[in-house]
Amino acid sequence: MTLASADQTFLDTLAAALPDDTLRPPEPRFLEEPRGRWQGAVAGVALPRGAEEVATIVRHAARAGVGLVPYGGGTGLVGGQIMPGGAAAPLLVSLERMTAIRGTWAEENVLVAEAGAILADVQDAARAAGRLFPLSLASEGSARIGGLLSTNAGGVNVLRYGNARELCLGLEAVLPSGEIWHGLRRLRKDNTGYDLRSLLIGAEGTLGFITAASLRLFPQPAATGTALLVVRDPRAALSLLALARDQLGEGVSAFEIMGRTGYDFLAEVLPEVRQPFATPPDWSVLIEVGLARGLDPAAALETLFAEASEAGLVTDGLVAQSEAQARDFWEIRERIPEANRKIGAVSSHDISVPLSAIPDFIPEGIARLARLGAFRVNCFGHVGDGNLHYNVFPAPGATRADHEHRRDAIKRTVHDLVHEMGGSVSAEHGIGRLKVDDLERYQDPAKLGAMRAIKAALDPMGIMNPGAVLRAS
Amino acid sequence: MTLASADQTFLDTLAAALPDDTLRPPEPRFLEEPRGRWQGAVAGVALPRGAEEVATIVRHAARAGVGLVPYGGGTGLVGGQIMPGGAAAPLLVSLERMTAIRGTWAEENVLVAEAGAILADVQDAARAAGRLFPLSLASEGSARIGGLLSTNAGGVNVLRYGNARELCLGLEAVLPSGEIWHGLRRLRKDNTGYDLRSLLIGAEGTLGFITAASLRLFPQPAATGTALLVVRDPRAALSLLALARDQLGEGVSAFEIMGRTGYDFLAEVLPEVRQPFATPPDWSVLIEVGLARGLDPAAALETLFAEASEAGLVTDGLVAQSEAQARDFWEIRERIPEANRKIGAVSSHDISVPLSAIPDFIPEGIARLARLGAFRVNCFGHVGDGNLHYNVFPAPGATRADHEHRRDAIKRTVHDLVHEMGGSVSAEHGIGRLKVDDLERYQDPAKLGAMRAIKAALDPMGIMNPGAVLRAS
Structure with a gap:
């Protein structure tokens, strides 16, 4: 399916269907990512105020075959929020105006937040109700709930409280058809059909827009x-x-x-x-x-x-x-x-292995890398979850540029070892656009086939975050 | 898609592709369900010994357009394991021979069990390793892991440890294509693509066969x-x-x-x-x-x-x-x-409502039921999860048969109220064949549409547990 660019005709038609000041030209802040690896190319930015406006955008995009790139806090490290140039220019949709905490039910240990709410604000709202929202990570001052759920964010408290997926009870979302799924349930138990919630969580915006979520709170x-x-x-x-x-x-x-x-x-x-x-x-x-x-x-x-x-x-x-x-x-x-x-890493790896493999993984990785050259490895992270940030740096005196030509070999060496040991080449950051090749190389073919079938079924036009997770077909 | 019956030609061809004694005529124990509501009608029973044999069965069924009904411990209460007569006779596939505990990793808090393992045996294996497998429910002496996962079973410890879905880290499964998904990961964090695990869990066998699972253990x-x-x-x-x-x-x-x-x-x-x-x-x-x-x-x-x-x-x-x-x-x-x-219930309801709605729900339900007749309500269950078993009985002196004609009205009254209060008409038992109508009535249309699209994408022939969860089309 070849997508169309969000050209002026499309933007004008869409603008007419939305309140004033919903569409804007792209600002530079939307076109960079934290590690400076990509420069994005989008035709415009939409700043909707609610699920209905998101649905209007999706319906227009589906009709015109225009790609949509969802944007939360922009803190993702795998390029899920950045559409590189070259392909048809998409419309970026930032949920930053949808920041309401719609409600807090302390006695239920539930809070409902819109997708644009910043994690630190959600933590504060929970604290104000005498509760804990345990998701916690370095970017919590700017990361937004929609993006955190779309990437199934991890962080330092997964050991005790689980990933973002485990912290979510229900979703409101706009599906690629433009329909709004009103699924903001506040239930601990609900076995009425397929787990669409878990499917959208971690789908990195490729199966729809999360617009609000009911979140689990805990006793402090x-x-x-x-x-x-x-x-x-x-x-x-x-x-x-x-x-x-x-x-x-x-x-x-x-x-x-x-x-x-x-x-x-x-x-x-x-x-x-x-x-x-x-x-x-x-x-x-x-x-x-x-x-x-x-x-x-x-x-x-x-x-x-x-x-x-x-x-x-x-x-x-x-x-x-x-x-x-x-x-x-x-x-x-x-x-x-x-x-x-x-210091400047040559290659960074967000990996996980079974807990009992960690003591072998760390030195074996260093030994294999030593065959490629002289490196320093900074290994740190959430060892309780089997999740290590295993980052490779030049030896003292050398620079990142000296090793540029070895970057792919380094990544392959680390990821091959992770795969041999039954691990994951993306423990918490997701696939985005950075790891599409890795997904194709390491993912089980039956699962990959099922993923492609699900994507084609829910987003037949391929408008949702094209090229993220799965290669645009 | 009209399915074919598992006729003698099909059974003979399949038998030739499998080891001796894999196919048998149906025994009565496969054709009854715990509450005696249905009588099943199947052409035969397959008793595979591993995922490869399950895959052979699925490939043959897909080729011939024959329905397959997965069978675990047979303890389900919504008819997911029972195919009523009338339609094309399917093949029932019982996983009771696949009972191995493939491994226990106490230091990782992980255990890998095959789908036919009985819950009590898994609990024992965890205990023997100094760990706790917290899933616990009345039928634990006969319920099997595959069925417990396929129905996202609940039980008494959900409050602390979550439903079956939260207790599973990875799956081995045979997809409706006949491919085996080798997804028995032992990882706490793995963000490599869509959450196929959560999708198969709770799908009640309509999207594939779970053949083994890696399960989370906990400190005792x-x-x-x-x-x-x-x-x-x-x-x-x-x-x-x-x-x-x-x-x-x-x-x-x-x-x-x-x-x-x-x-x-x-x-x-x-x-x-x-x-x-x-x-x-x-x-x-x-x-x-x-x-x-x-x-x-x-x-x-x-x-x-x-x-x-x-x-x-x-x-x-x-x-x-x-x-x-x-x-x-x-x-x-x-x-x-x-x-x-x-005593004999007129109508039983496995429902959940938001925790804070419970105090209003219980008396309001009784008041609305009183308008239909004289009943006793036995309300009990997992109130910490908002999950009540809200069962309606005849007044003393009357019998269940006296109220047979009111059964639908009673169910509707309770379920309507649950729905009004933002609850679920199936908290832990699932949809099976009993609640297909309820799902169509109460589920959000956008989610229902997405479910149908996923089913059609993964099981285009409709061979997997036909008529469960979603009406066979």
Whole structure:
């Protein structure tokens, strides 16, 4: 199906069907992505105010065969929100005007937000109701609910609370037919037909526009505690996780691993970040617990520290004695991506492997990469979920440009190993336009065939986010 | 698409492609369902030993246009496993030979089971590995994993651990094309394309055969506690739930409501069940908690009882002082369905409404039903999930047969009210063949259209469980 450009006739017709000031020329902010890899090319930007206006846009686009690119907070790292030039110019549809929190039901642990609501605002609304919305990630000040759901966002609390998909009870969405699905249910149990909700979540805008969502809230833990523990190696980190869960059950909210390279990078390019250890540890784990009434998190972490030391898993560590110290620990973890950008990665990988494969994966990856050249690997991330950010940097003295010609080989090396080990080449960032080739290479053919059949059935014109996830046919 | 009967030619051809003794004539046990509502009509039964044999069956059926009815433990309550006579005789495919636990990874909290594994065996295998598989329901001694996933089963622990869908990380499945999807991933995070797993889960066998699943395990709570508390009314039950969660966080594993009618029915037809209160309470809640190390569940429940009494929510109650007493409390809850069957319901409803609608729903339903005749309503179930079994019985002295002509009006009355309140007419049992009309009446038209498009795309011949969920076209 060849798409048409959103030409002036199309834009004029659409503008006439919408309230004033819904369509605008593209602003530069819509055409860049965080890592600066792509420059987008769109004919215009629509800023609808509600699902009805989104439906009007979709119906016009379907009639004219014009592609639509959904835009949330623009924080995606795989180019799902950026349409490169060359093809027919699409219309970008930003949901930034649809930011209402439509309701909060504290007694039900439910909140309904529109797709344009910023994650931090949703977190605040939940907190104001005495509840927790646990989705939490570095871009929470700008990422929007629609995009977070469309990419099934992960973050630091997946271990305890699940991905974005698990945090959503219902959706309002505009399907590629232009019909509005009124599915904003606030139910924990609803077995009336296929799980269209889960299908749209993680579809990266290729099966329709999410316009609002009912989201699960949780009780706020009575008290939280944070520790930074030095572990012998990644295997010890996993044993520590098992021990922590035996002791604290679901109380373990976050469990993040950091290798020595992360500390070194921070010291090199962000020296203002306080380093908690005199010598950067080879491997360390940031652990956060949120416990119910009657348990003292700091005491529980001290007990964990003592038992883990006795078992030879942990060699050093710190239990935060104040909120400020806890924030310091988190700052180390959260500023590693910034340090990475300053150093300049040759290739970044957002991968997951089965938990028990992690201790083999990390050194095997380094060994295979060493055959390609001299690199530093900064391996960090959500080890409790088996999700590592495994990023490859030039050796000291070299630059990213020196390795440009090796980039594909590096990526292939890492992804092949992940695949051999039963892992995923996109754990939390999605496919977007960056990983379409990877999806074709590594995805099970039967599943890929089913995905294509579903896409063709729901979006026969191929207007929804063309070229994202699946190659435009 | 008109389906063909599985005639002798088809059966002979298929038999030749499969090992000996894979095809058999239908036995009566495959043709009945638990409530005795339907009598099935199938041409034969296939008993495959693995996904490859299932794939052979599917490919032959697709070629010949023969319908296939998947059969797990046969415990479904909506006729999903029963093909009534009249249409072309299908082949029933029972997965009862595929019962292997393929592996258990305690350190990953993952277990891989074949579709025919019985739930109780999976629970045992998890326990043997020091872990918990939390799916738990009355039929766990005969229900099989494939059926439990295909119906997105619920049960008593959904409040804490989620439905079957949330407990599954990956699937092996045979799609209607006859292709095997090798998707038995053991990953917590995997954002590589559409969520085919969630789509097959809850599709009731209409989009393919689930042949194996990787399942999430959990730490076993260090200790559990059980209490049976008498609440003022359903509103007080919900306030008690909120209080329990404030105190115990995720520690609340089950929260079941029982009305007086349940106790009365037990006394009437199952007098051997020990009644814990001298006078059956109008409303009571069975609460189970499973807590991490350092907390005493009985003490925590006593604290909850005391605070709830002080707040006027609870007027009486018992905290189990022994395992035996806890089992007694659970026996009351778990034998109510048996008592119901002995009394003989006119109409049973497995519904859910938003939590905050429950206090209005229960009396409003009774009031509307009273306009139709004299009934007793036994309302009980998973109130923590908003899921009530709202079953309507004849008044004392009358029988089910007296009300046969009112059955449809009763069902409509209850379901209309559920729908008005934003609820679901099938909370945990699914659609099967019993609720196809309800789905057409109450489901959002845009979602229903999308479901039909997905069915047509993945199963263009309509061979998979014809007439379940969606009317055979």
